[in-house]
Amino acid sequence: MKINIEADSKVRAGFPANVQMQIELPEPKKVFWGGVKLITKRPCKNPLVIASKDVFSQGFFDSGTYNRQLQISIAQKILPSVELRNIVYTIDGCLRVEKAPKSDEELEIVSSRSIIIDSPLDKTTAPSPNPVNFSLGGLTITLNKDVYAPGEAIKVSYQQKGFRQISVKLMQLANVVCSCPQFGHVCTYLEKSPAVVTNANKKDLNSSDGFILLKIPKISEPSHKYQWKPSEETFWGHQFGDVNEWFIDITGKYDNPTVKSIKFQVPITILPNGTTSGDHELFAPGKSNVDFKPKSRPKNVFEVTTPRLDSQNRTFEIKITNRLPSKTLTGVTIKATGVQEGLFETPSYMQGIATWASGEIKTILYRTQPNVTNIVLVIEDNDFTQTRLVAPVA
Secondary structure, three states, X not given: OEEEEEEOOEEEOOOOEEXXXXXXXXXXXXXXXXXXXXXXXXXXXXXXXXXXXXXXXXXXXXXXXXXXXXXXXXXXXXXXXXXXXXXXXXXEEEEEEEOOOOOOOEEEEEEEEEEEEEOOOOHHHOOOOOOEEEEEOOEEEEEOOOEEOOOOXXXXXXXXXXXXXXXXXXXXXXXXXXXXXXXXXXXXXXOOOOOXXXXXXXXXXXXXXXXXXXXOOOOOOOOEEEEEOOOOHHHOOOEEEEEEEEXXXXXXXXXXXXXXXXXXXXXXXXXXXXXXXXXXXXXXXXXXXXXXXXXXXXXXXXXXXXXXXXXXXXXXXXXXXXXXXXXXXXXXXXXXXXXXXXXXEOOOEEEEEEEEOOOOEEEEEEEOXXXXXXXXXXEEOOOOEXXXXXXXXX
């Protein structure tokens, strides 16, 4: 018994990830649940489920192979992958089955694939640059802009009176943000990192004006402030984020050594590699060339009888005939869901069928629920086709 899973190795936030899932059952099994999850890990190493999608619901499966392809949604506000601070993701294929025959104990089988999530396509990631000019204690600093690209040089112009030296440092402050009900807003597994110097320059002054150049390293991580919050009520109170800020630290030393130096900071923005301010073509929406949504078959390829009530066993019996000419279906699942008074769905039951020959009749038993008026049947197979049928209850 095993799971094989294949998924996109890289996807952009806001776009779905394509996933192929295969389960192999060497013997008939009761299945409790099967599906895929998008998972990351908190600083405490506990898994955090960002998104999930059902593939198999509770039911009974014949021995055989079941192949499915699907898409799992990735929200635009998700944290992109940040390997420098161990924010990484996996797509996990999961299957929970009975541990032993006629047992309610569960055995979970998991198969994982790494996936890289890129930052979302958002015009706000390329802000318009603004000039910077300020004066303090006889020192005037001017920057012609506050938005830069990796590898670019920052020109720090100055006018001064009474100073002997100016030093400039390019500083990076990056930290993970994580909170959950267990620790609140103060995570005991997080250590706040101080700002680090990525480049520096200084100049001894012999004139009243001039400039200093400060090179931005080509491998600089772009500025960002990512924060993920779950939409589900059961996860309220959880937060997960990553912040990377840049600023220039400027220190001016006076001619008089007894006078304390002045020090101040100028925040700047560093863009992703290959991005320039106002680069709108970069942010055009992309499209996937592969459609992973299930294909549909005409409803008349299956013949469905009216559900018959077995009051003694409290089940509906439904017979379904494969009317596809000379076509044997493999890895078939039939999912039955009751509808109460045309409004509310009742718990689903799924039957897994290894092979289904043309003209063969299959019987599915669905446990009765109060006031069920229709039973919705969804038939899916290894050809990635899906058929939805409605069987009215007599």
